[in-house]
Amino acid sequence: MQPGGVAVQAQREPDRSESIYILGMGAHAFRRSGNRAVFALVTLACLLACGGTGGGSREEGALTLVFRHQNDGAALEIDQLIYQNEAGNQYSVEKFEYLITDIWLIREDGRIVEVADAIQGNAVTLGAIDHPFEGVPAGRYTAIEFRWGIHPDRNRNFTLDSSFDNLLWPPNLGGGYHAMRFEGDWSLAAPGDSSFSLHSGYLRAAGRREADGSFVVRLDGFAITLRDEGEIEIEIAIDVDRWMNDPLIDLTAEWADQSICPLAAPATCTLAAFSMMNPETQELLRDNGDDVFSLLDARSSR
Numbered sequence: 001m002q003p004g005g006v007a008v009q010a011q012r013e014p015d016r017s018e019s020i021y022i023l024g025m026g027a028h029a030f031r032r033s034g035n036r037a038v039f040a041l042v043t044l045a046c047l048l049a050c051g052g053t054g055g056g057s058r059e060e061g062a063l064t065l066v067f068r069h070q071n072d073g074a075a076l077e078i079d080q081l082i083y084q085n086e087a088g089n090q091y092s093v094e095k096f097e098y099l100i101t102d103i104w105l106i107r108e109d110g111r112i113v114e115v116a117d118a119i120q121g122n123a124v125t126l127g128a129i130d131h132p133f134e135g136v137p138a139g140r141y142t143a144i145e146f147r148w149g150i151h152p153d154r155n156r157n158f159t160l161d162s163s164f165d166n167l168l169w170p171p172n173l174g175g176g177y178h179a180m181r182f183e184g185d186w187s188l189a190a191p192g193d194s195s196f197s198l199h200s201g202y203l204r205a206a207g208r209r210e211a212d213g214s215f216v217v218r219l220d221g222f223a224i225t226l227r228d229e230g231e232i233e234i235e236i237a238i239d240v241d242r243w244m245n246d247p248l249i250d251l252t253a254e255w256a257d258q259s260i261c262p263l264a265a266p267a268t269c270t271l272a273a274f275s276m277m278n279p280e281t282q283e284l285l286r287d288n289g290d291d292v293f294s295l296l297d298a299r300s301s302r
């Protein structure tokens with residue numbers, strides 16, 4: 001992998017039992033309680049058995065994580081019909097909201113620090129807000145990993161707390177949570193403007209291929225030191241244009257399988273609509289994920 005590069009994996013199941021820290025329950029607002037009892041026990045066992053710093057005086061600091069929303073490398077503008085994807089569709093962005101889970105910092109010694117269980121972003125209503133996390137163990141960090149969406153094993157209704165209910169996915173399509181809602185207008189040569197809706201999640205419905213839109217993103221190629229009572233900042237770009245470009249999502253293209261189109265013939269479904277019902281769209285979105293994220297900055301700020 002190139003420095004600063006991105007690796008995307010569909011699954012990530014390392015043996016974390018030897019090397020994980022989990023931050024305290026008060027570390028951030030969205031922490032899920034209950035389901036990580038096993039990991040908490042492992043952490044406790046490690047803290048006892050591994051010695052640590054002893055005496056409850058663990059050295060720790062703060063992390064600020066920022067996601068910047070971009071389009072083709074520039075700050076994203078909302079509701080402007082000024083963008084064009086590589087298929088030639090002119091489009092605007094009216095909605096861009098998403099779920100990120102399993103945010104881990106990787107230390108130089110290979111240890112994993114779980115920073116947050118789940119956060120959500122919204123380019124329209126929240127913009128590039130800071131996600132602050134306290135109680136991060138001091139050390140030297142060389143990578144950050146997170147999952148876009150949520151692991152399929154956990155992608156069921158209400159596995160996250162109620163602050164994530166706005167991202168729930170329709171029960172008849174499998175339930176759980178969206179990874180992303182990306183919507184806007186786009187321009188047709190004729191008869192005029194129309195809207196598009198690219199939603200990704202975990203499609204499970206009778207008569208359709210199962211398709212999971214979640215994946216792991218790893219950003220590395222940096223080395224920053226978090227000192228006791230210090231602070232580090234990591235800034236990550238999400239480039240929305242890249243959700244449509246490789247492979248191409250041409251909003252005029254007709255679904256490969258019209259037999260699952262909810263419209264009555266002779267109307268046809270195109271990739272601009274009904275994205276939640278179409279495994280083809282889910283797979284195209286997931287396959288586009290490998291160049292959406294990039295590291296803008298990683299620094300020790302205190």
Ligand SMILES: [Cu+2]
Nearest residue numbers: 178181199276
């Ligand atoms: Cu949806």
